[in-house]
Amino acid sequence: MSQYHIKSLEEYFQVYRKSIRDPETFWEEIAEENFIWRKRWNKVLDWDFSKPKVTWFQGAQLNITENCIDRHLPTRGNKTALIFEPNNPEEKTQHITYKQLHQRVCQFANVLKEKGIKKGDRVCIYLPMIPELAISVLACARIGAIHSVVFAGFSATALRTRINDCECNMVITSDGSFRGNKTIDLKVIVDEALKDAPCVETVLVAQRTHSEIEMKEGRDFWLEPLIEAAYKDCAIEVMDAEDPLFILYTSGSTGMPKGMMHTTAGYMVYIAYTFKNVFQYREEDVYWCTADIGWITGHSYILYGPLANGATTVMFEGVPNYPDWGRFWQIVEKHKVNQFYTAPTAIRALAKENLSFVEKYDLSSLKVLGTVGEPINEEAWHWYDDIIGKGNTPIVDTWWQTETGGIMISPIPFVTPTIPTFATLPFPGIQPCLMDETGEEIKGNPANGRLCVKFPWPSMARTIWGNHQRYKDTYFSTFENKYFTGDGALRDNTGYYRITGRVDDVIIVSGHNLGTAPIEDAINEHPAVAESAIVGFPHDVKGNALYGYVILKETGETRNHGNLRKEINQLITEKIGPIAKLDKIQFTSGLPKTRSGKIMRRILRKIAHKETSNLGDTSTLLNPEVVQEIIENAL
Ligand code: WT7
Numbered sequence: 001m002s003q004y005h006i007k008s009l010e011e012y013f014q015v016y017r018k019s020i021r022d023p024e025t026f027w028e029e030i031a032e033e034n035f036i037w038r039k040r041w042n043k044v045l046d047w048d049f050s051k052p053k054v055t056w057f058q059g060a061q062l063n064i065t066e067n068c069i070d071r072h073l074p075t076r077g078n079k080t081a082l083i084f085e086p087n088n089p090e091e092k093t094q095h096i097t098y099k100q101l102h103q104r105v106c107q108f109a110n111v112l113k114e115k116g117i118k119k120g121d122r123v124c125i126y127l128p129m130i131p132e133l134a135i136s137v138l139a140c141a142r143i144g145a146i147h148s149v150v151f152a153g154f155s156a157t158a159l160r161t162r163i164n165d166c167e168c169n170m171v172i173t174s175d176g177s178f179r180g181n182k183t184i185d186l187k188v189i190v191d192e193a194l195k196d197a198p199c200v201e202t203v204l205v206a207q208r209t210h211s212e213i214e215m216k217e218g219r220d221f222w223l224e225p226l227i228e229a230a231y232k233d234c235a236i237e238v239m240d241a242e243d244p245l246f247i248l249y250t251s252g253s254t255g256m257p258k259g260m261m262h263t264t265a266g267y268m269v270y271i272a273y274t275f276k277n278v279f280q281y282r283e284e285d286v287y288w289c290t291a292d293i294g295w296i297t298g299h300s301y302i303l304y305g306p307l308a309n310g311a312t313t314v315m316f317e318g319v320p321n322y323p324d325w326g327r328f329w330q331i332v333e334k335h336k337v338n339q340f341y342t343a344p345t346a347i348r349a350l351a352k353e354n355l356s357f358v359e360k361y362d363l364s365s366l367k368v369l370g371t372v373g374e375p376i377n378e379e380a381w382h383w384y385d386d387i388i389g390k391g392n393t394p395i396v397d398t399w400w401q402t403e404t405g406g407i408m409i410s411p412i413p414f415v416t417p418t419i420p421t422f423a424t425l426p427f428p429g430i431q432p433c434l435m436d437e438t439g440e441e442i443k444g445n446p447a448n449g450r451l452c453v454k455f456p457w458p459s460m461a462r463t464i465w466g467n468h469q470r471y472k473d474t475y476f477s478t479f480e481n482k483y484f485t486g487d488g489a490l491r492d493n494t495g496y497y498r499i500t501g502r503v504d505d506v507i508i509v510s511g512h513n514l515g516t517a518p519i520e521d522a523i524n525e526h527p528a529v530a531e532s533a534i535v536g537f538p539h540d541v542k543g544n545a546l547y548g549y550v551i552l553k554e555t556g557e558t559r560n561h562g563n564l565r566k567e568i569n570q571l572i573t574e575k576i577g578p579i580a581k582l583d584k585i586q587f588t589s590g591l592p593k594t595r596s597g598k599i600m601r602r603i604l605r606k607i608a609h610k611e612t613s614n615l616g617d618t619s620t621l622l623n624p625e626v627v628q629e630i631i632e633n634a635l
Contacts, residue, residue: 006277019428031269035067038238047456052476054456055242056266063236064268065142068307072098080312084131087178087318106234108139111226115202119144119237124168126150128177129317132206133293136172144237148247151294154577156192162249166465167199176209180322187213241265247465250402251515259465260402266458267405274407275305279368285338288314296402326357333361341370343511348541351383368413370396373511374543381420399423399499405459409497422498431455435479451489452482507536509544512579522575528552533591533599537608545583547608584635590626607634
C-alpha cells in the first residue's frame with residue numbers, strides 16, 4: 001500500500017483540494033488500489049444529512065478480515081501481526097504471525113458458528129487485553145456477526161444495559177483479568193450482568209487468571225477445548241459494503257448509552273488510509289497504541305488499521321505503573337517501537353514521575369508520537385516532545401470520536417509543522433467548519449465556534465443501534481445539514497484547528513467520555529439523595545475530574561457525610577464503573593435553577609473551577625440565594 005503515503009506539505013494541500021473537489025473519485029482511487037473486493041461498488045457515495053442517510057461503496061462486497069489477514073498471507077505470512085505483551089513483565093511475550101492469526105481467527109470463527117452464531121447476530125465481547133480479544137473481534141467479522149466490545153472496566157449494570165440494548169446472543173469473556181498487581185474476576189461480573197439479560201444463550205470463557213469461577217451448565221463453555229477441536233480454516237462471509245461491522249457504546253446526554261453502529265467498506269478504507277498516513281507506517285515498523293480495544297481507538301488503531309496495512313501491532317495487557325513507572329519505556333525498548341500512540345492523561349501521569357524511569361531505557365527507535373482523547377495541555381506536549389521525543393520526533397495530536405470511526409484532524413508527521421495544543425489540519429476528505437451561536441458558519445480566520453463537519457466521510461457512524469431518531473437529534477439537528485461534534489474549537493490565521501473541549505453535557509475524565517446524566521441517575525438512586533448535578537473541574541493528571549453537588553432528602557441528614565460520600569461513589573462504581581467516581585462531593589440545600597427548572601450548570605462549573613468573581617447574572621434564577629451558600633461551602 002505504498003502508493004498512498006503523503007510526503008510533503010504541498011502534496012498534502014494538493015491531495016486535500018482534490019479530496020474536496022471530487023470526493024468520490026478521491027475515495028474510489030484509494031479503495032481500488034488497496035483492497036480485495038469480492039464485488040465492485042455501483043456508487044461511491046450517496047448521502048442526505050437531513051435524514052440522515054449515508055452510504056459508501058454501495059453494491060460492493062467484501063470481508064474486512066480477508067483484507068486484514070488473508071490478503072497478507074502470500075507476502076507476510078511469517079511476519080508478526082500481533083505482539084502480546086503481558087501485564088507481568090516476567091511472563092513471556094507472544095509473537096503471533098499473520099499465518100497464526102489466520103488459523104486462530106478461523107478456529108474461533110468455527111466455534112462461534114458451532115454455537116449457533118450467524119451473520120447479523122450481535123456478540124458481546126467483555127475481555128481484558130489478551131490475544132483472545134483481538135481474535136474474537138476478527139472472528140465475528142469473519143462470519144458477519146456484529147461485535148459489541150464492552151470495556152472490561154465497566155460494571156455489571158453497565159454491561160447488562162449494553163447487552164440488552166443490542167440483544168446479544170452471546171458473551172465472550174474470561175475467568176478474570178490482570179491489571180498491575182490486581183486480579184479482577186470478570187466472570188463474576190458477567191454472571192451478575194446476565195441475571196437479567198434473557199437474550200444471552202451462550203457464554204464463552206477464556207482462561208487467564210485461573211480464578212475459581214462458576215460455570216452454568218448448558219450456558220457457559222471454556223473456550224480452549226472448543227478452539228482445539230475446531231477446524232483450522234473458515235471461509236469468509238461475503239458482506240455488503242453497508243452491512244454492520246460493529247456496535248460500540250459511547251455516553252450521551254441521557255442515562256442510556258448510545259450504540260454507535262459502524263459499517264464495513266467505508267470504515268475499512270478510511271481506517272487503513274488514515275493509519276498509514278497519520279503514523280507514516282513503513283513495512284518493518286513496530287507500532288504500539290496503548291489504548292484498550294474496548295474503546296474506538298483500539299478498534300481502529302490497534303486492530304483494523306494496522307492489520308489492514310500488514311503492520312506489526314503491540315497489544316499491552318497492563319498499566320503504565322506496574323511494576324513501576326518505567327513500564328511503557330521498557331516496552332518501547334524491548335520491541336523497538338517506532339510509532340507510539342497514547343493519551344494526554346497518561347502523559348501527564350508519567351511526567352510527574354522521576355526522569356530516571358525514562359532515562360533507563362533506549363527510546364531511539366521512536367519515529368512518531370501520537371496523542372488522542374482530550375485536549376493536550378502545553379506542558380504535557382513539551383514533556384512528550386523533549387523527554388520522550390528528544391526534540392526530533394513529530395507529535396501527532398489526533399482529534400476524532402467514537403462516532404467518526406477514524407482520525408479527522410491531525411498533523412501528518414514530517415509533513416505538517418506542529419504547534420503545541422493544535423490538532424492542526426483536516427485529513428484529506430474531511431470538511432470541518434465552525435458555527436456560531438446563531439447557526440451560521442463562521443467563514444474566515446481566526447474563528448472560534450462549534451465544530452461541525454459538512455460533508456460525509458467513509459468511516460462515519462451510520463446510526464445509533466435501534467434509535468435512528470436519537471442519532472438525528474444528537475448529531476444532525478443542532479445545525480442544519482451538518483454533523484455536530486459536541487466540541488468547541490478555534491481556527492487560527494493559518495487554518496489550524498485547536499480543539500477547546502466539549503460544549504455539551506459530556507465530561508472527559510482521563511480520556512474517558514462520561515455523560516453527566518448517567519452519573520446523576522446513579523447518585524439519585526441512593527436512598528438519602530434527592531437530587532444531584534455533576535460538573536467537571538481541572539485536574540492535573542486526569543485533565544478533568546468530577547465535582548458533584550448533592551441535595552439530601554432530609555436536611556440535617558444524621559448520617560456522617562464521609563460515609564455518604566463513600567456510599568455514593570460505591571453506587572457509581574456499581575452502576576457505571578470506577579472511572580466515573582467523583583473527586584469532590586458537596587452537600588447543598590439546593591441547586592441554582594432557571595425559572596423553567598433547568599439546572600444552571602454554568603454557575604456550578606464556575607464554582608468548581610474556583611472562578612466565583614464573575615458568575616454573570618444570577619438574578620433571573622428561581623433561587624438566587626442558594627448560590628451564596630454553595631460558594632461558601634465549596635470544596
Ligand atoms: C471526544 C471523543 C477518538 C478516540 C478517543 C476518544 C475528545 C479526542 C482529542 C484531541 C482534543 C479530543 C473530544 C471528542 N478528543 N481527541 N486530540 N484533542 N480533544 O473517543 O470517547 O468518542 O471521545 O474526545 O472532545 O469529542 P470518544
